[in-house]
Amino acid sequence: xxxxxxxxxxxxxxxxxxxxxxxxxxxxxxxxxxxxxxxxxxxxxxxxxxxxxxxxxxxxxxxxxxxxxxxxxxxxxxxxxxxxxxxxxxxxxxxxxxxxxxxxxxxxxxxxxxxxxxxxxxxxxxxxxxxxxxxxxxxxxxxxxxxxxxxxxxxxxxxxxxxxxxxxxxxxxxxxxxxxxxxxxxxxxxxxxxxxxxxxxxxxxxxxxxxxxxxxxxxxxxxxxxxxxxxxxxxxxxxxxxxxxxxxxxxxxxxxxxxxxxxxxxxxxxxxxxxxxxxxxxxxxxxxxxxxxxxxxxxxxxxxxxxxxxxxxxxxxxxxxxxxxxxxxxxxxxxxxxxxxxxxxxxxxxxxxxxxxxxxxxxxxxxxxxxxxxxxxxxxxxxxxxxxxxxxxxxxxxxxxxxxxxxxxxxxxxxxxxxxxxxxxxxxxxxxxxxxxxxxxxxxxxxxxxxxxxxxxxxxxxxxxxxxxxxxxxxxxxxxxxxxxxxxxxxxxxxxxxxxx
Amino acid sequence: xxxxxxxxxxxxxxxxxxxxxxxxxxxxxxxxxxxxxxxxxxxxxxxxxxxxxxxxxxxxxxxxxxxxxxxxxxxxxxxxxxxxxxxxxxxxxxxxxxxxxxxxxxxxxxxxxxxxxxxxxxxxxxxxxxxxxxxxxxxxxxxxxxxxxxxxxxxxxxxxxxxxxxxxxxxxxxxxxxxxxxxxxxxxxxxxxxxxxxxxxxxxxxxxxxxxxxxxxxxxxxxxxxxxxxxxxxxxxxxxxxxxxxxxxxxxxxxxxxxxxxxxxxxxxxxxxxxxxxxxxxxxxxxxxxxxxxxxxxxxxxxxxxxxxxxxxxxxxxxxxxxx
Numbered sequence: 001x002x003x004x005x006x007x008x009x010x011x012x013x014x015x016x017x018x019x020x021x022x023x024x025x026x027x028x029x030x031x032x033x034x035x036x037x038x039x040x041x042x043x044x045x046x047x048x049x050x051x052x053x054x055x056x057x058x059x060x061x062x063x064x065x066x067x068x069x070x071x072x073x074x075x076x077x078x079x080x081x082x083x084x085x086x087x088x089x090x091x092x093x094x095x096x097x098x099x100x101x102x103x104x105x106x107x108x109x110x111x112x113x114x115x116x117x118x119x120x121x122x123x124x125x126x127x128x129x130x131x132x133x134x135x136x137x138x139x140x141x142x143x144x145x146x147x148x149x150x151x152x153x154x155x156x157x158x159x160x161x162x163x164x165x166x167x168x169x170x171x172x173x174x175x176x177x178x179x180x181x182x183x184x185x186x187x188x189x190x191x192x193x194x195x196x197x198x199x200x201x202x203x204x205x206x207x208x209x210x211x212x213x214x215x216x217x218x219x220x221x222x223x224x225x226x227x228x229x230x231x232x233x234x235x236x237x238x239x240x241x242x243x244x245x246x247x248x249x250x251x252x253x254x255x256x257x258x259x260x261x262x263x264x265x266x267x268x269x270x271x272x273x274x275x276x277x278x279x280x281x282x283x284x285x286x287x288x289x290x291x292x293x294x295x296x297x298x299x300x301x302x303x304x305x306x307x308x309x310x311x312x313x314x315x316x317x318x319x320x321x322x323x324x325x326x327x328x329x330x331x332x333x334x335x336x337x338x339x340x341x342x343x344x345x346x347x348x349x350x351x352x353x354x355x356x357x358x359x360x361x362x363x364x365x366x367x368x369x370x371x372x373x374x375x376x377x378x379x380x381x382x383x384x385x386x387x388x389x390x391x392x393x394x395x396x397x398x399x400x401x402x403x404x405x406x407x408x409x410x411x412x413x414x415x416x417x418x419x420x421x422x423x424x425x426x427x428x429x430x431x432x433x434x435x436x437x438x439x440x441x442x443x444x445x446x447x448x449x450x451x452x453x454x455x456x457x458x459x460x461x462x463x464x465x466x467x468x469x470x471x472x473x474x475x476x477x478x479x480x481x482x483x484x485x486x487x488x489x490x491x492x493x494x495x496x497x498x499x500x501x
Numbered sequence: 502x503x504x505x506x507x508x509x510x511x512x513x514x515x516x517x518x519x520x521x522x523x524x525x526x527x528x529x530x531x532x533x534x535x536x537x538x539x540x541x542x543x544x545x546x547x548x549x550x551x552x553x554x555x556x557x558x559x560x561x562x563x564x565x566x567x568x569x570x571x572x573x574x575x576x577x578x579x580x581x582x583x584x585x586x587x588x589x590x591x592x593x594x595x596x597x598x599x600x601x602x603x604x605x606x607x608x609x610x611x612x613x614x615x616x617x618x619x620x621x622x623x624x625x626x627x628x629x630x631x632x633x634x635x636x637x638x639x640x641x642x643x644x645x646x647x648x649x650x651x652x653x654x655x656x657x658x659x660x661x662x663x664x665x666x667x668x669x670x671x672x673x674x675x676x677x678x679x680x681x682x683x684x685x686x687x688x689x690x691x692x693x694x695x696x697x698x699x700x701x702x703x704x705x706x707x708x709x710x711x712x713x714x715x716x717x718x719x720x721x722x723x724x725x726x727x728x729x730x731x732x733x734x735x736x737x738x739x740x741x742x743x744x745x746x747x748x749x750x751x752x753x754x755x756x757x758x759x760x761x762x763x764x765x766x767x768x769x770x771x772x773x774x775x776x777x778x779x780x781x782x783x784x785x786x787x788x789x790x791x792x793x794x795x796x797x798x799x800x801x802x803x804x805x806x807x808x809x810x811x812x813x814x815x816x817x818x819x820x821x822x823x824x825x
Contacts, residue, residue, distance in 0.1 A: 345708065
């Protein structure tokens with residue numbers, strides 16, 4: 001079992017102005033689950049692209065032990081032919097094809113030259129059952145929730161016969177806990193078959209759970225590789241960021257009593273029913289739930305982006321009519337969406353435009369924009385949230401995940417809102433940027449702003465919230481006050497989250 | 502390493518300006534070559550003729566740029582210009598309608614057709630390419646029905662004069678209208694919330710909605726606004742041809758789209774500039790004009806334009822790929 005399967009030797013990769021990888025060397029053994037850690041921009045994605053043959057390293061060599069022969073994969077196709085598969089960070093499947101078609105893309109089973117649809121559906125059903133997904137194999141990917149799409153891409157790997165190396169890039173970023181378990185079971189199963197795994201995640205607990213060893217990259221250079229038994233969460237973070245961070249959720253909380261927002265009896269046709277809650281000034285109100293619990297839907301309805309059947313919104317005790325995002329923003333409510341790349345940012349536009357995007361009414365007169373104000377506000381707010389960029393003319397698509405998220409926050413701040421809804425604000429964001437986002441939240445509440453925090457990551461939502469509301473199947477199934485939160489165990493929250501609604 | 506800050510200032514911003522710079526350089530080069538190596542290119546008559554050739558396509562291309570920025574495309578632009586032209590011509594020949602009213606009606610016809618485009622695209626969810634292809638076909642049919650497929654002459658003298666008029670003997674009225682339209686839309690894109698919203702919609706309709714942009718209203722307005730410009734182009738068409746043809750405006754859409762794309766507008770939306778489009782228009786027309794002066798077969802020139810379009814779109818896609 002202890003043969004080396006992958007040898008990475010002195011790999012360097014240069015992009016214009018950036019050294020993505022600098023003389024990185026390490027090896028991976030057969031049947032080993034290796035965590036690859038590092039902040040965003042540490043070079044993990046580039047390294048994976050090199051392993052997959054998608055990118056060619058400028059220096060060095062990556063070779064693979066293929067039945068005793070050392071070979072180099074020069075294209076993604078070649079890598080796949082040799083049993084190397086990757087599950088990329090951004091879901092990459094054909095959205096308009098069905099689940100079954102995606103599973104068998106390019107390798108459809110045929111009967112006499114004609115695609116064997118029934119066989120394909122049956123095979124797909126088996127995979128779906130194995131991964132506990134409870135979906136129809138003929139459903140189109142586009143119609144699935146994003147968490148389910150992520151699960152499909154993961155389960156797609158199991159369709160292949162000759163699997164030797166599998167790379168998971170942030171596979172759990174979009175998954176709820178129960179599915180994470182399924183994924184781990186799959187990884188263990190692969191490992192038993194002698195498959196080597198490279199596992200990338202920002203979640204330390206996961207790495208401790210399932211990996212045998214960990215390799216840390218920092219700023220494109222190799223830091224160290226250690227057996228998992230020799231590291232703990234803190235020492236890992238220290239290796240990654242170069243400093244110690246004992247508790248990143250430790251932020252200052254405000255005392256509060258004045259109610260800013262009250263939601264009463266929100267219901268729609270299928271996602272949520274009878275949801276009521278109130279939010280106080282300076283409070284961080286956490287919302288936890290499994291995927292499909294209806295948290296995001298409630299918030300979208302509150303923001304006026306989705307329709308609701310019934311329910312009222314009170315701002316400072318006064319009933320308000322909110323039926324569009326414009327109404328919501330006029331009443332001081334802003335929304336940071338779950339999927340920043342799709343709904344939150346215009347990736348091919350500049351930081352400047354993105355920051356000002358929802359507040360042009362505030363810097364224009366009769367529809368004419370004040371360019372100087374636009375520039376000034378972009379500079380001020382990007383500085384306030386510490387967006388790392390040489391200029392606000394930079395295109396948002398060129399920024400790292402953490403910096404993109406900070407641009408979204410800056411965009412909300414532009415409206416000087418009283419209530420900010422953060423839907424999964426730290427998905428796909430590295431530890432350093434996460435901590436910065438938490439600090440921003442801290443300073444916002446200190447200024448008297450209130451935050452509704454939706455997160456599927458329990459330590460985060462439990463660690464940051466003043467109060468926690470748990471939803472399941474569209475209803476509120478649990479509420480925990482601040483004095484209870486400190487003693488709360490994750491199991492208690494999970495129990496509420498999996499209650500029948 | 503898609504998630505690292507790329508070197509220096511906005512790299513794509515650089516490429517963007519580079520497109521315009523490159524276009525200007527090619528235009529100047531072509532201009533010099535044509536001037537030196539042909540007898541008739543560098544003459545007052547030919548140069549003013551060239552600007553006249555540019556003017557109508559130029560106005561359509563500017564309108565097209567706004568639509569392409571939203572991620573759409575409008576194939577009906579030439580046909581709508583043709584309809585505006587024909588309606589105006591018929592009114593002037595057959596009725597005693599006040600001259601200025603006929604102009605207003607021509608523009609109103611354009612606005613109406615553009616608005617219909619907007620409704621089909623936003624409310625009926627028909628992809629812009631198909632929606633406007635449909636409208637193009639319908640409008641072409643209408644033009645032939647109302648004109649009995651016959652050329653309509655007997656236009657108001659002021660229209661005929663406009664086609665021949667030049668300021669200071671060098672600046673044709675048609676070219677002046679083109680410049681005014683281009684400058685106006687340049688300012689709209691730069692200074693108005695309306696213009697900025699077009700770019701945001703082109704980057705993502707969902708993003709725009711959540712930013713409080715009234716997307717439905719924007720779709721109606723941008724197509725109707727483009728329609729207004731098609732109406733103006735229709736009037737210019739009448740002035741240039743000195744009559745209204747039942748096939749008026751046909752084929753202009755390809756040149757207009759090509760000019761916008763060559764000028765750097767991205768068919769995937771979110772990118773495009775008026776300076777680029779104006780240069781793109783000039784380049785397209787210059788190739789044709791200079792080609793004729795060199796005695797090249799017009800069919801060969803058509804082929805050349807096609808190649809140019811394919812290259813421009815491929816370059817855009819390459820840029821997008823590099824970004825991703």
